[in-house]
Amino acid sequence: MQIYLPIAEVSVNAFLLLGLGGMVGILSGMFGVGGGFLMTPLLFFIGIPPAVAVATEANQIVASSFSGVLAHFRRRTVDIKMGLVLQAGGLVGAALGVLVFNYLKAMGQVDLLVKLCYVVFLGVVGGLMFIESLNAIRKSKKAGGAPAARRQRSWIHALPLKMRFRTSGLYISVIPPVLVGICVGILAAIMGVGGGFIMVPAMIYILGMPTKVVIGTSLFQIITVTAFTTMLHATTNYTVDIVLAVLLLIGGVIGAQIGTRIGVYMKAEQLRILLALMVLIVCGKLALDLLLTPSELFSLGAGGGH
Amino acid sequence: MRRLLIAALLFALPVQAAEEEVVLGLSQDRVAITANFDGSEILIFGAVKRETPIPDTEPLEVIVTVSGPDHPVLVRRKERKLGIWVNVDSVLVDSAPSFYVVATSAPFDQVLTDIEDLRYRVSIERAIRSVGAAMHIRGAQEFADAVMRVRANEQLYAVRENTVAVDQQTLFRTAIDMPANLTEGDYTARIFLTRSGKVVSSYETTIDVRKVGLERFLFTMSREQPFLYGLMSLAIAIAAGWGASAAFRLLRNN
Numbered sequence: 429m430q431i432y433l434p435i436a437e438v439s440v441n442a443f444l445l446l447g448l449g450g451m452v453g454i455l456s457g458m459f460g461v462g463g464g465f466l467m468t469p470l471l472f473f474i475g476i477p478p479a480v481a482v483a484t485e486a487n488q489i490v491a492s493s494f495s496g497v498l499a500h501f502r503r504r505t506v507d508i509k510m511g512l513v514l515q516a517g518g519l520v521g522a523a524l525g526v527l528v529f530n531y532l533k534a535m536g537q538v539d540l541l542v543k544l545c546y547v548v549f550l551g552v553v554g555g556l557m558f559i560e561s562l563n564a565i566r567k568s569k570k571a572g573g574a575p576a577a578r579r580q581r582s583w584i585h586a587l588p589l590k591m592r593f594r595t596s597g598l599y600i601s602v603i604p605p606v607l608v609g610i611c612v613g614i615l616a617a618i619m620g621v622g623g624g625f626i627m628v629p630a631m632i633y634i635l636g637m638p639t640k641v642v643i644g645t646s647l648f649q650i651i652t653v654t655a656f657t658t659m660l661h662a663t664t665n666y667t668v669d670i671v672l673a674v675l676l677l678i679g680g681v682i683g684a685q686i687g688t689r690i691g692v693y694m695k696a697e698q699l700r701i702l703l704a705l706m707v708l709i710v711c712g713k714l715a716l717d718l719l720l721t722p723s724e725l726f727s728l729g730a731g732g733g734h
Numbered sequence: 735m736r737r738l739l740i741a742a743l744l745f746a747l748p749v750q751a752a753e754e755e756v757v758l759g760l761s762q763d764r765v766a767i768t769a770n771f772d773g774s775e776i777l778i779f780g781a782v783k784r785e786t787p788i789p790d791t792e793p794l795e796v797i798v799t800v801s802g803p804d805h806p807v808l809v810r811r812k813e814r815k816l817g818i819w820v821n822v823d824s825v826l827v828d829s830a831p832s833f834y835v836v837a838t839s840a841p842f843d844q845v846l847t848d849i850e851d852l853r854y855r856v857s858i859e860r861a862i863r864s865v866g867a868a869m870h871i872r873g874a875q876e877f878a879d880a881v882m883r884v885r886a887n888e889q890l891y892a893v894r895e896n897t898v899a900v901d902q903q904t905l906f907r908t909a910i911d912m913p914a915n916l917t918e919g920d921y922t923a924r925i926f927l928t929r930s931g932k933v934v935s936s937y938e939t940t941i942d943v944r945k946v947g948l949e950r951f952l953f954t955m956s957r958e959q960p961f962l963y964g965l966m967s968l969a970i971a972i973a974a975g976w977g978a979s980a981a982f983r984l985l986r987n988n
Contacts, residue, residue: 430772432768432771434950437918487971490971490975494979498976498979539821540820662956662960666960668967673971677975678974681975685978685982719819725812725813725880726876727821728880728884729809
């Protein structure tokens, strides 16, 4: 069944969009990532104009994250206090990110920088997670499932403005979470994603939060940042396609529910290693696009914009 | 492909004191882009009106063009820098139609001479204007060619030779496929009658391509009330997220 998208001005198969939404939704629920880093390139691939894909994806992430976070709220795996601190940073970051984005757009290099951002961040994050999870699995096999040693005190514990995060079992300064929020907000706005794939590892490795809490809290933060991004895109670029968003989110919210349930039955290390593999695959694909000779050296854009 | 047959016969007004004039019919003079729009086919047919007998020189040939609204296009070229492919040069092509199809009754170089092509801007090359192309960039023509190549790959530009049927040098007809990825606007249909490569008569009419119904409503709202539109998108997203969560909980509890 073909559907004409009013803002994107292309006609696409509705079932294809439902399927894509569902697939990405499952991953979103399992890993606590918004799925934008997968969905946005997929939308480019089926012919949605990049500006519309990025803006609409933000709206779809709101839906799948909201669906996912409700399930986590019921299981009490959301650190609300930490989430609010991260959100405060995230909003500042998103606003900064949009400024940077518009500056790069004026230079005509936004595509390249977005892709480089993807390759660098996906590569680093995916690689680190993969190695770390492999080590964790090896260790737990040797030690017969003994809990990992508690993190040593680091520079993070020496910072002022300490706050108690009861759900995460942490007593740390608010400065690192706010900084993480800002960084993720900037990247999210530039790369047109929720930022979960950066946030999840940042929470685990920098803030030292327990994996089970990380997913719900990350979803909680993503909702606010992507809702903010959606509004920015809708009011400045008019690129949110509501028909596209509805089709993606119908698939997405159902997928997220299924994904959250699959996630419960899997071990944290297994979840992490799967997420790491997926991140590395997307990274590899994007890197190849930059390195291999493209079949078409020319690209067309709307003129008169500068 | 849906074929709407709202026969709207538009009679040609005498443009000049030509001996042969076009009397044109279109299967539809408007294309409505609805939610399930996936392209359209327009039949363009007509007759040649003449007061004098058919000249016994070269046979009559017919060219039909349909073009979308003109827009400037910024074309960028990639080059390998430090191992990766980067946009280096860009050229602003002043004006290129969003859609352009030429249908002819014989091979293009037989129905129209280069001089006439230059005058009437019939071929795709002539329909794209890039007078202001930056002189410092070598091969500015390459950029104009790129517009044609990229759009031809997207089925937006095409030359279809031998697709106009001409009967008795008097009746002609052709079908133009409009793809699903159309943009809104006033499309122009032009018909040229030629003999020995020279245009003897031409006729122009407009095909209205518009979004209608829900498509129109959403498009207008996104432009005129973007804040409300954004809030509506978010409300739908949150409602859908909550709905799915509640539905799944019900399913699991039963």
